[in-house]
Amino acid sequence: MPKQYKEKKYENSAFPVLTALPGASGYPTNHWFGADFKLQERIAQQVEAGKSLPFIVMMPVLNAKLDQYWDGSDIPGQPKMGTWMSDDVPDLAREKNGPKVHISFLLGDKEEGAKTKAFKEKIGKRPVETDLHIVPNAGHDGYKYADGLFQGPLERISKRMIGPVPGA
Template sequence: MLSQPSRSRAVVTGAAVLALAVGLTGCGNTKSGKAKAPVATDAPAAASPSAPPAGKVLMPTGPAAAMTKARETAVGPVTTTKVAGPKSGVTGQVWVWLPPEYHDPKYAKTGFPVLTLFAGGQSNGYNTWAGSELPIPEVAERLAKEGKSHPFIMVMPVQNFSADEKKALDCSDIPGQPKMATWMAQDVPAWVRANFRTLKGRDSWGVMGASTGGFCSAKLALQYPDVYKAAVPIDGYFIPDSRLWQGHDTEKAANNPDQLVTQGKADVKMLVTAGGADPYEQRVVKSWMAKAVPPVAIEYYEQPGGKHLTSDFRKMVPDALQWFTKNLEGPAHD
């Protein structure tokens, strides 16, 4: 879990980066500083002694979606369907992988944690996590059998409806464009809860992505901390770059992770990564981390010799799954 002698990491809980490691997919040098003290929060009110404990499991309410097999794996199929979002008005393709435990009769009343995975590039009609380029189901099930990872439900939405980069939607509600942030962070989670056994609250929900997906995962976690507790942006960037923002500076600023991380509003945990062979990427990531204000808590990992390549993103999967397992609730039953 990122603890091997050849790897190092640092925790950032304030506006400064503590001791930054050298290695993962790229950011240059930043000065270390003192982390701000965590923001104090009121203790939760004690439950009434006579009140029964609330159940954790959310059973699916339906209607059940018609799923089509998209890819067979050694640990169960990746299936797909179209999800029509009532809040966003957006209809987009979503891929799902259910861990083998989900179908085990012993877990018939168990709710499972959820990871939402975003791809790099345009992700128009595809999601690389759903294909063989990033075979996360196989790695996840191996780690689950070894007791190193939760068995996660994995959800993989599309991010764009055009292959033209000039029409990139930035996982955002850009004025005059499809409301992708609302679809991704409101409609898709609601659809998941309606179709699969999950857990109440946000403590079992995480989001991860690489490159463009790294931008999306950081942004949505900061914007929707009521939905996601943890995020892993792999080799991402943190400033919206779609040309569709032209003329919408105020809305662009509201969707800018470079500003969202400074606001001190999102109680989320993140593991952000950069490649050790990419100094520019290292500078981007470390500069962004240095702006973080509690209660945002960020850890940094640098992949030794890592480049901005799918083959290197794949190497991050075991560490990412184990990190999520430490920071998200696992399967539970009432």
């Protein structure tokens, strides 16, 4: 949670939520919450610099079993993984007539990326806005993705959202 979340002046305010996908199983460990990545600490630095809103950061567990990689697949009898972002999130936004959903993809310039680009195009046709940030000098590398998040995508996302309002 951002430090503002615990401040009395924001007690009745809503906070934007940043969903960081793990790029692997997400459990029991993942890219984003390791001591070396410091995602929440880095976001807090961007907040202090005026380049980001104070996000609540959430991390879904994408694969319930470590012996199978279900990421991006709907397998009968297993947790639904393949369509929750492409179908469920847009459907929820449409049903609640809520705020726009924005998804920013990070892709290393040394990655092939055809599946990511096709997925971006598929979900971008729904009530979802998307963009793709190419991370320079990167293959499929969580450390480079973390750096890439702070090369513009987090600031662009923050400009599209409403931040917490003191005394709301």
